[in-house]
Every structure is written in C-alpha cells, then in structure tokens.
Amino acid sequence: MKLLKIGISGIRGIVGDTLTPGLIMDFSSAFGTYLNSQKVLLGRDTRLSGPMLQSATVSALLSTGCDVIDLGVCPAPILQYLVKRLKAKGAISISAGHNDANWNALTFINREGTYLNSYQGEEMLDIYHLGRFKKVSTASLGALVSRTDYLDTYFQDLVKFLDTETIKKTAFKVVIDACNGGGAGIVDIFCRHLGCELIPVNNEPSGYFPHEPEPRPRYASEVASIIKITTANAGFLLNSDVSRISIVSEDGETLSEEYTLPLIASYYLRKKPGAVITNLSTSRMIEDVATYQDCRVIKAKVGQSPCIQEMIEEDGVMAGEGSGSVAIRQFHPAYDGFLAMGIILEMMAVEKLKISAIVHQLPKYHIKKEKIYCPPVKAHSIINEIRKLYPSQKVNLSDGIKVDWKDGWIHIRVSATEPMIRIISESRSEDKAQERVDKATSFVTQLV
Amino acid sequence: MRQRLSLKISVSGVRGVVGDSLTPQLITRFAQAFGSYLGRGKVLVGQDARASGVMIKNAVYSGLLSVGCQPVDAGICPIPSFLVLAKESNAAGGIAVTASHNPENWNGLKFISSEGLYLNFSQTQEFLDIYHQGEFTLINADKQKRILAVNKPTRAHLKKLLDVLDVRSIRKKKFKVVTDCCNGAGAVLCPEFLDALACETTWLNAIPDGIFAHHPEPIPENIFRLCRTVEGNQADVGFVQDADADRLAIVDESGKPLGEELTLALAVQYVLSRNPGPVVINLSTSQAIEDIARVYGVPLIRTKIGEINVVEEVIHQKASIGGEGNGGVILPAVHPCRDSFTAMGLTLESMARAGKTISQLRKKIPYYCMVKDQIPGSPEEAYKILRKLKKKYAKTEDITTLDGLKINFSDFWVHIRPSNTESIIRILAEAKSQKEANRAVDRLKKEIAG
Numbered sequence: 076m077k078l079l080k081i082g083i084s085g086i087r088g089i090v091g092d093t094l095t096p097g098l099i100m101d102f103s104s105a106f107g108t109y110l111n112s113q114k115v116l117l118g119r120d121t122r123l124s125g126p127m128l129q130s131a132t133v134s135a136l137l138s139t140g141c142d143v144i145d146l147g148v149c150p151a152p153i154l155q156y157l158v159k160r161l162k163a164k165g166a167i168s169i170s171a172g173h174n175d176a177n178w179n180a181l182t183f184i185n186r187e188g189t190y191l192n193s194y195q196g197e198e199m200l201d202i203y204h205l206g207r208f209k210k211v212s213t214a215s216l217g218a219l220v221s222r223t224d225y226l227d228t229y230f231q232d233l234v235k236f237l238d239t240e241t242i243k244k245t246a247f248k249v250v251i252d253a254c255n256g257g258g259a260g261i262v263d264i265f266c267r268h269l270g271c272e273l274i275p276v277n278n279e280p281s282g283y284f285p286h287e288p289e290p291r292p293r294y295a296s297e298v299a300s301i302i303k304i305t306t307a308n309a310g311f312l313l314n315s316d317v318s319r320i321s322i323v324s325e326d327g328e329t330l331s332e333e334y335t336l337p338l339i340a341s342y343y344l345r346k347k348p349g350a351v352i353t354n355l356s357t358s359r360m361i362e363d364v365a366t367y368q369d370c371r372v373i374k375a376k377v378g379q380s381p382c383i384q385e386m387i388e389e390d391g392v393m394a395g396e397g398s399g400s401v402a403i404r405q406f407h408p409a410y411d412g413f414l415a416m417g418i419i420l421e422m423m424a425v426e427k428l429k430i431s432a433i434v435h436q437l438p439k440y441h442i443k444k445e446k447i448y449c450p451p452v453k454a455h456s457i458i459n460e461i462r463k464l465y466p467s468q469k470v471n472l473s474d475g476i477k478v479d480w481k482d483g484w485i486h487i488r489v490s491a492t493e494p495m496i497r498i499i500s501e502s503r504s505e506d507k508a509q510e511r512v513d514k515a516t517s518f519v520t521q522l523v
Numbered sequence: 524m525r526q527r528l529s530l531k532i533s534v535s536g537v538r539g540v541v542g543d544s545l546t547p548q549l550i551t552r553f554a555q556a557f558g559s560y561l562g563r564g565k566v567l568v569g570q571d572a573r574a575s576g577v578m579i580k581n582a583v584y585s586g587l588l589s590v591g592c593q594p595v596d597a598g599i600c601p602i603p604s605f606l607v608l609a610k611e612s613n614a615a616g617g618i619a620v621t622a623s624h625n626p627e628n629w630n631g632l633k634f635i636s637s638e639g640l641y642l643n644f645s646q647t648q649e650f651l652d653i654y655h656q657g658e659f660t661l662i663n664a665d666k667q668k669r670i671l672a673v674n675k676p677t678r679a680h681l682k683k684l685l686d687v688l689d690v691r692s693i694r695k696k697k698f699k700v701v702t703d704c705c706n707g708a709g710a711v712l713c714p715e716f717l718d719a720l721a722c723e724t725t726w727l728n729a730i731p732d733g734i735f736a737h738h739p740e741p742i743p744e745n746i747f748r749l750c751r752t753v754e755g756n757q758a759d760v761g762f763v764q765d766a767d768a769d770r771l772a773i774v775d776e777s778g779k780p781l782g783e784e785l786t787l788a789l790a791v792q793y794v795l796s797r798n799p800g801p802v803v804i805n806l807s808t809s810q811a812i813e814d815i816a817r818v819y820g821v822p823l824i825r826t827k828i829g830e831i832n833v834v835e836e837v838i839h840q841k842a843s844i845g846g847e848g849n850g851g852v853i854l855p856a857v858h859p860c861r862d863s864f865t866a867m868g869l870t871l872e873s874m875a876r877a878g879k880t881i882s883q884l885r886k887k888i889p890y891y892c893m894v895k896d897q898i899p900g901s902p903e904e905a906y907k908i909l910r911k912l913k914k915k916y917a918k919t920e921d922i923t924t925l926d927g928l929k930i931n932f933s934d935f936w937v938h939i940r941p942s943n944t945e946s947i948i949r950i951l952a953e954a955k956s957q958k959e960a961n962r963a964v965d966r967l968k969k970e971i972a973g
Contacts, residue, residue: 131585212542
C-alpha cells in the first residue's frame with residue numbers, strides 16, 4: 076500500500092516512499108501555474124525532510140515565475156496570517172501537522188491566507204492532472220528572498236488583538252511542549268510578548284519528535300509531571316505546525332483536546348457573540364456552551380478548509396474542531412495555536428480563574444475514539460455498508476455517517492489525511508460511548 | 524529541416540533552455556541519479572552567475588536529499604575553483620550548475636567526481652544508465668540530511684595558483700591589466716587573484732549577476748569594449764573570461780584581440796621553455812601548438828573534443844600542459860582542468876620573465892588563421908553528412924575519424940563534427956591566411972548542401 080493523500084488543499088505522504096521531489100514539484104508547479112506568477116510565501120516545520128520538500132517547492136515556484144519569500148521554519152498560522160499582511164498571493168506550508176515524523180505534506184494557501192477552498196482546490200488539481208505547467212524563460216524567473224524577521228510582525232499584531240496588558244499584569248508561568256516541531260523556539264517569542272515565564276519542554280527545533288506531534292492527553296505526561304512542581308498556571312501541547320493545542324490544568328489534569336474549543340468559546344462568545352462553526356465529530360460541549368450564550372452552532376465537514384470556509388460564508392465569529400484547533404474570525408480565518416493559548420491566558424487573567432475552575436463549568440461528556448486501517452479504495456463502500464448498522468435511526472451523510480441519540484452520537488468517516496476509518500462516539504455515559512464504538516469497530520474490521 | 528532541440532545530454536553533462544526543456548522535474552531526476560551513482564555522502568553544489576542558478580540549484584538539492592546525499596552549497600564559484608574544491612574536500616562528488624559559454628537562457632549541470640574531474644565517458648554511461656532506469660533508492664525521513672554551505676569555496680584554488688606561479692616576478696612588474704569577467708562566476712575570485720599578483724586593475728562587467736553584457740563566448744567580436752579600454756588606459760594586457768571562468772581570451776597592449784587560439788599557444792610556448800614535456804590538445808586546436816611542440820622536441824597528442832578527453836590524456840601522459848584552442852589552458856600542476864586564472868597567471872608570468880609585451884611574445888608563435896563556423900543539425904543529420912564526406916576524401920587525403928571528421932590537406936585542415944552541447948554541427952578550418960581558411964569552410968559547406 077502506497078500512502079499518499081491528495082486533498083483539496085494539499086498533498087500528504089511518506090518521505091522515502093510516495094512523497095518524491097518530482098511529485099512535490101508537479102504540485103508546486105500546478106500551484107504556481109494557478110497563481111500565475113505572483114508572490115508566494117513559504118514556511119515549514121522542523122521535520123528532517125523539510126529541506127528536501129522546500130527546495131523542490133522553491134525550484135518549481137521559481138520556474139513558474141512566482142517570487143518566493145522563504146520564511147524558513149514558520150508555523151502554519153503565522154504563515155497564513157502573513158499572506159494577507161504582506162499582500163502575497165498565496166503560500167505553501169510544509170508540515171504534516173499531527174502526523175508522525177515519516178510524513179510530510181504541502182498545504183496550499185490562498186491570497187486570503189486560508190486553505191484553498193473546494194473550488195480553488197479543484198482548479199489546481201485540474202492543472203496538476205493536465206500536467207501543463209507554466210514555464211517562464213530566464214528573464215521572467217521568480218526571485219527567492221529569505222526572511223526570518225516577519226515572526227515579530229505576527230506577534231506584534233497578536234499582542235494588539237489580545238488584552239495583553241491584563242495578561243502581563245498577571246505574570247503567568249506556562250509549560251509548553253512544542254514537540255521539537257514548528258513551534259519550538261518560537262514559543263519563547265510568544266511568551267516574551269505576553270510577559271509570561273516559559274518552562275519549555277521539547278523546545279529544540281530539531282525535528283526529532285519525542286512523541287507523536289498530536290496534542291492529546293496520552294502525550295501530556297511530561298507536561299503534567301512538572302506543572303505542579305513548577306507552580307505553573309497552565310500547560311499546553313502543540314502539534315508540529317501549531318494549528319492545534321491541548322491543555323493541561325494547573326493541578327496536572329491532562330485535558331482532552333476536545334476541551335480547547337468549548338473552553339475558548341465559553342469566554343470569547345461572551346465577548347463577541349455569533350455563530351460557531353465546527354465539524355460533525357466534535358464534542359457536544361460546544362453546543363451546550365454556545366446555547367448558553369444564545370449562539371448558533373453550524374456543522375461543516377471535517378477539516379480546516381471546509382470549517383473555515385463555512386465560517387466565512389455564514390459570517391461566524393469563530394470555528395474549531397475537536398482536534399484542538401480554534402480560529403477567531405476577527406484575528407485571522409485560520410486555526411491558530413498561538414492565538415488559542417493567548418485567549419486562554421487572557422480568559423484566566425480577565426476572569427481571575429484557574430483552568431481547573433473553568434473546566435468544571437463545562438458539561439461532562441465521554442468521548443471514545445478508534446481508528447481502523449483501511450485501504451482508500453475500500454473505504455467509501457465500507458462507509459455505505461455501515462448504514463445497515465443503524466436501520467431505525469436518522470443518519471447524517473454529509474461527511475461519512477453521523478448518528479445522533481439523545482445522550483450522544485457516533486460519527487464514522489474516512490480520514491482525509493491517512494488511510495484510516497475514524498470512529499468517534501460521545502455520550503453522557505462512558506459505557507454507552509464505548510459500546511457504540513465497539514459495535515462499529517467490529518463491523519468495520521470484518522469488512523476490511 | 525527538423526526543429527533544433529533545446530536539450531543536450533552528453534559527456535559534457537546536461538544542457539537545456541530554461542522555460543523550455545530544463546524543468547525542475549528534469550533537473551531533480553538527474554540529481555537523484557547522480558546521488559544514487561555516488562552512493563551516500565556530501566555533494567558539492569556550485570553555480571555560475573546565471574539568474575536561473577537558484578531555481579536549478581534548489582531542484583538539485585531536493586533530488587540529492589531524497590536519495591540520502593548531503594548537499595554542500597559552494598555558491599557562485601568559478602568552475603576551476605569548484606573542481607579544485609571537489610578534490611581537496613571530503614565530498615563524494617559535485618554538481619556544477621552552469622551552461623559555460625551558452626547564451627543566458629541556457630543552463631545545465633556538470634557532474635564531477637571526488638577527484639575534481641568531470642565524469643569520463645564510461646562513468647557518464649554508468650550514471651546515465653541509472654538515470655534512464657529511473658528507479659532511485661529514496662531514503663526515509665529519519666535519515667534526511669541538512670543542506671550545508673562552504674565558507675570560502677575559492678580558497679583552495681587560489682592557494683594552488685599562488686604556489687605554482689612565479690608570484691615574485693609578476694608582482695615586481697605591477698602590470699596594468701583590464702579584465703572583463705562577463706558578469707560571470709570569474710568575478711568572484713578575479714579581484715583577489717590579480718591583487719595577489721600586484722596588478723593595477725580596471726574592471727569591466729565584474730558584477731557576477733549573470734546578466735551578460737555581451738555574448739559569453741570570449742571571441743573577438745564580443746569584446747569590443749575591452750579592446751578600447753586596454754588601448755585607452757595604455758594597459759599592458761586585457762583579459763576576458765567566459766561565464767564560468769574556465770576559458771580566457773587575451774587582448775594585447777595596443778587593444779588588439781589575439782583570438783582565443785593564441786591563449787593556449789602563448790601558454791604552451793612559455794611552459795615548454797621552462798618544463799619541456801608532452802602536450803595534449805584536441806583535434807580542433809591550432810596547428811601552431813604542434814609547431815611549438817616540435818621546436819621543443821616533445822610529444823604532441825591529439826584527443827577527441829570534450830574537456831574530459833583532453834584532461835584524461837593529460838593525466839595519462841603526465842603532460843606539462845594541455846588545453847583547447849577555445850582559450851582553455853590546462854596546467855596539471857594547478858589542477859587538470861581548463862582554468863582561466865592559470866591562463867592569466869601564465870601570460871603575466873611569461874611577460875614578466877621575458878620582459879616582453881604581449882605583441883612581442885605573439886610574434887614568436889607560428890601564424891595560422893582559424894575559421895569557426897556552424898550549421899544547424901541534429902546528431903543524425905551530422906552522421907549522414909560525415910559519411911558522405913568520408914567516402915569522398917578517405918582515399919585521397921589524410922583523414923582522422925577520432926571525433927567527427929578531420930581532413931588534413933597539405934597546407935590547411937578542416938574539421939567537422941556534431942557539437943557535444945547543442946544541436947549544431949561545427950565546422951572548423953585552419954590555414955596560413957584568413958582567405959584560405961574561409962575558402963575551405965565555404966567549399967565544405969557547399970559540399971554538404973550539394
């Protein structure tokens with residue numbers, strides 16, 4: 076089985092296998108052709124394969140006549156923010172986010188600083204499949220400029236967006252595990268700007284991941300073990316492009332990444348009421364929080380591109396998913412881990428509450444997740460078969476299968492980033508959630 | 524006639540036109556093939572000053588990294604400096620991003636061994652086999668290397684030059700020199716080099732930005748400004764390098780271009796007077812070199828066209844000197860490669876030690892006139908033409924078929940062969956006068972057409 080995922084906003088594959096320089100060049104050439112010789116930003120995380128992908132991308136973009144501003148190691152949300160700030164016409168982010176170190180990916184970003192939407196993605200894929208890329212002569216080749224000073228531009232703007240004065244007064248102490256990924260070293264700048272003391276964990280931009288770069292409780296033990304000793308106020312885990320975070324409370328409780336969105340929404344919707352966009356697989360906590368503030372929740376397909384697109388179209392104030400990602404429309408329509416950490420700190424400072432206290436205000440649900448390996452060719456027919464499991468229920472088929480009950484729900488879908496079928500179930504009752512996952516799992520396993 | 528092809532893959536490497544045949548995808552496959560050919564290890568990557576160098580270099584990096592090699596960036600680097608560096612460093616090999624004297628819109632790759640030599644014929648065959656098989660062993664993410672950079676890539680070369688040349692004699696003369704670097708890679712080293720030789724220098728086109736102020740082939744019709752400046756400044760000599768600084772042409776103290784054939788002739792004349800030994804040149808190089816070698820009683824060996832062919836024979840024969848008539852001087856004491864800096868140094872040294880001007884030195888060289896012409900034509904068309912001519916002349920004249928066809932008539936010769944680097948057929952003739960040489964070329968062209 077070759078592992079390669081081609082989606083509307085990018086490609087994802089395994090280095091040394093599917094993700095070859097030639098393939099990366101073909102996609103980058105298609106993107107350059109799509110942009111038609113404009114200014115493009117480029118940023119990557121710290122993965123060891125980063126330079127290989129980056130040089131392929133640079134070469135291809137230049138050959139299509141695009142000027143390239145190379146930001147070096149630059150987390151995706153900063154890259155996305157800078158597209159608009161620097162009036163670039165697009166960007167390519169080189170990072171496989173939460174995937175393990177063998178993976179890498181290109182994500183294509185439009186002139187608005189958001190992932191390509193489905194129409195833009197389709198147009199680019201058409202160019203890719205046609206294989207007729209723009210080729211310019213020597214005199215029209217793009218120019219390459221390397222810049223690292225733009226990180227400050229981003230953080231200066233972030234400081235202005237947040238209630239930095241109040242955050243600074245509280246002088247927080249935070250533990251951050253950057254997983255030696257794209258956020259490593261950059262979290263220092265973040266903390267300096269917000270007057271926080273940083274206790275860094277895995278803060279070397281080496282690309283050697285000490286654990287999978289997925290912010291989840293199972294990888295949070297390092298942060299949890301030192302948070303009490305150091306009397307820190309909060310702990311955070313980042314994925315490798317800093318689009319997702321998970322939280323550890325001051326008393327060392329490792330919160331599920333599902334908490335990130337409702338926790339931020341419980342504060343931000345009060346400040347700025349409006350619609351929240353999330354996906355079908357996200358905890359009902361967000362619905363309870365939004366309802367409490369008289370705000371709507373709109374469901375979109377899983378993934379940054381559809382959720383952000385929906386936020387823009389429906390004029391929502393924020394978007395986020397159960398994977399620990401949050402976007403605030405007013406700052407920038409992109410999932411942003413720095414912004415998420417910033418708002419949590421602001422909330423703590425303004426409301427003078429500890430994380431544990433805020434968490435206690437949220438309703439309790441139990442979420443169970445499972446993923447089953449499944450070749451992409453089989454995946455969609457399997458999803459269709461699964462309907463038979465729920466003959467009497469109303470099912471939502473907008474992204475896989477979602478079934479709702481009064482106490483909870485189950486969502487079974489094909490992963491957009493890996494050859495997997497994901498099963499996720501939530502309920503007030505832990506047993507019910509587990510029972511539903513088990514039933515679906517055994518059914519899918521048989522079919523695979 | 525068929526369309527002229529814009530891609531050429533040969534013993535001289537890969538050359539093509541940017542925006543046409545020379546795509547990132549093609550380049551990266553060649554880099555992958557070369558990385559696979561070398562195995563693992565460090566691979567130096569240098570470039571001439573062409574504007575497309577950055578695009579090509581990044582494609583090279585990606586290809587090398589994907590097969591487990593570690594690229595080491597030598598920046599914009601004169602090709603002889605790059606070759607010396609490849610030998611002196613611990614790199615497994617090198618890739619030079621250059622199209623030598625081809626026009627601005629061309630670029631290409633030259634592949635270099637750890638000895639600092641271009642791949643020879645059989646090495647190239649082996650490497651091209653890997654390229655054509657197209658299956659490269661990709662390495663996993665955890666073994667990917669970083670890109671390194673060399674601090675001062677010209678250092679080793681400069682040291683060699685100053686060790687070999689009679690620096691003291693040259694410095695004493697404080698020569699007035701006008702140098703035209705053709706906005707090429709030579710500009711990176713030239714000021715430091717001529718400074719070390721205590722020359723008083725005037726510079727033309729000395730910014731290595733690859734925007735060539737004139738065609739980068741150092742032939743008389745391209746260097747009008749240099750000639751005028753030499754004359755106006757009353758300089759002792761004028762030099763013009765080609766874009767990657769392996770070839771040199773000379774202008775005498777009156778502002779008269781000598782023609783690039785004279786560069787090697789002057790160097791051979793001088794080197795043999797101090798260190799008589801075998802001389803190696805290619806089939807197209809002037810008869811004058813043969814005459815000089817005869818005076819010194821040393822063997823003269825002619826090879827196929829292509830720098831590596833001359834270089835290999837230079838090494839094999841333990842030659843004192845070798846080279847090509849296009850202004851490429853090979854002094855193995857510095858490094859077995861064409862080197863415009865060696866050529867400059869030898870010229871200045873011979874002026875200094877003999878106490879003579881360029882025009883005086885030039886007078887001692889037997890006089891010949893060479894005409895270099897070309898017609899468009901693919902290798903297949905060239906083959907047909909060659910067969911026809913061979914049939915006609917094989918019985919009556921002294922011919923050589925080592926490379927194309929060379930016909931030695933009693934008082935002139937003609938040489939016709941397909942180019943290694945472009946889809947053209949080169950026609951050369953040398954005779955005792957311009958008129959006779961022109962007549963020989965015209966006659967041959969008529970025979971081809973007819």
